Amino acid sequence: MGRVDRWGRSDRVGRVAAYGAALALTPYLLIKASWVVGSLLGLLPVGSGFGMVEWVVLNSATIAMAGIGITVALALVRPWGMRLPRAPLAFCAWVGTGFLVPVLPYAAVSSVLGSADGNPRSGGDAGSSMPAWEAALVQIGFVGMGLGLALALPAYMRRRWPDVFAGRLGDGGEGSPRALPWMVVVGAVVGLIWLYWAAGGTAGVAHRGERDLAWYVLSGVFGFWAFVASVATWATVRGRRAQVPLWGPMVLGWLGSGSLFAWSGWKLPFTLYLALARPPEAALPENLAFAALLHVAAVGAGAAMLRALVRTRRLRLRGVDNGDVS
Structure with a gap:
């Protein structure tokens, strides 16, 4: 009740x-x-x-x-x-x-x-x-x-979909946790680069004077969520059985992968526009070619993470239907 x-x-x-x-x-x-x-x-x-x-x-x-x-x-x-x-x-x-x-x-x-x-x-x-x-x-x-x-x-x-909130970590997973899915590695690398910039790193930065406090903070935020997405996706897809509700890492993976896909998907065309048009009154701190590559990697990793989360959820539900998952 x-x-x-x-x-x-x-x-x-x-x-x-x-x-x-x-x-x-x-x-x-x-x-x-x-x-x-x-x-x-x-x-x-x-x-x-x-x-x-x-x-x-x-x-x-x-x-x-x-x-x-x-x-x-x-x-x-x-x-x-x-x-x-x-x-x-x-x-x-x-x-x-x-x-x-x-x-x-x-x-x-x-x-x-x-x-x-x-x-x-x-x-x-x-x-x-x-x-x-x-x-x-x-x-x-x-x-x-x-x-x-x-x-x-x-x-x-x-x-x-009430079943989204059911189950424990490791129910219906894809197998052994020994191998890291590629999107987890890519997401972690992207997150590491953003956190490196947030900490003041200058590699890959073409216009140091264009960095402001907002740029540093957003780089840190995006880097943090890229790592959250990678860890949560790995735990959901490859995690061992544990007394942890599955919806927790699923939600974190949902938010983190969405952040990777949405923000880099939005920034990519803007970055390409600046690279091609070279407007004199607008510039990004990052090297534009490197930034474009980073955003492509983030979009691909985010989309692949969502697919992995959905597939894992379907496998778990299939196991429930077959009576294989308690």
């Missing part, structure tokens, strides 16, 4: 959080739409370092991403969300949580660090002359959506 009551309260919290996430991100969508329309009409300036076409394409992409995020949040609470195909919904939720949940601590204090959302050095997507009230709404949107998804997604999964 206590467990039922606890899940009932969690479900109510998750439903409220889903509506809150959609509401929090709506101002961000409207702000980005106003930037596109205002730039096309000549009422607002184009962001520093961008041409008109690049500016419109970049902000149109973020509008689409915000729209998908709002739709995913509503799908987690509305009845029609229970009927959506699981693969596209899970993918969008994976990317969304990978974008927002791992960087919640940074987003909460970014105003203290003085990071502007549109600073190319921080990998943002806004304009350098963004008013303070717009920056506040953008931050509220990111934090609100991240917190909302963190609370709403588990409640949704509990309603639709």
Whole structure:
């Protein structure tokens, strides 16, 4: 009875959080739409370092991403969300949580660090002359959506796929823990490089003067989650049997692999644009060729980790159906 009551309260919290996430991100969508329309009409300036076409394409992409995020949040609470195909919904939720949940601590204090959302050095997507009230709404949107998804997604999964929360570490694993899956090694190497940069390392850094506090902190955050993804994926896929709930490493692997895929997937085209266009007013601290290679590796490792987590889960459930797993 206590467990039922606890899940009932969690479900109510998750439903409220889903509506809150959609509401929090709506101002961000409207702000980005106003930037596109205002730039096309000549009422607002184009962001520093961008041409008109690049500016419109970049902000149109973020509008689409915000729209998908709002739709995913509503799908987690509305009845029609229970009927959506699981693969596209899970993918969008994976990317969304990978974008927002791992960087919640940074987003909460970014105003203290003085990071502007549109600073190319921080990998943002806004304009350098963004008013303070717009920056506040953008931050509220990111934090609100991240917190909302963190609370709403588990409640949704509990309603639709209750077996996700069942089982122990090592149930239905792929075999011996002797061999490390390749994506675990790649993720750990990527994480080590980001942590090296966060600690002040200069190898692979082309423009040392472009580094700011936000860049250091984000490098540390991304490096930390890359290691979390690698360890959690290894524990889920190759881990020995232990009295540890399987959902723990599954959740950490989900968030970490999503962070690898989403953030590097977002930064890769931006890095390639800078490498090809060479705009004089925009630069990244990293060597662009090395950064592009790093992001490709992170995207590939993140996607492979998700596939490994899903496959391991299916093997465990197959074992349950066959009566092989207690």
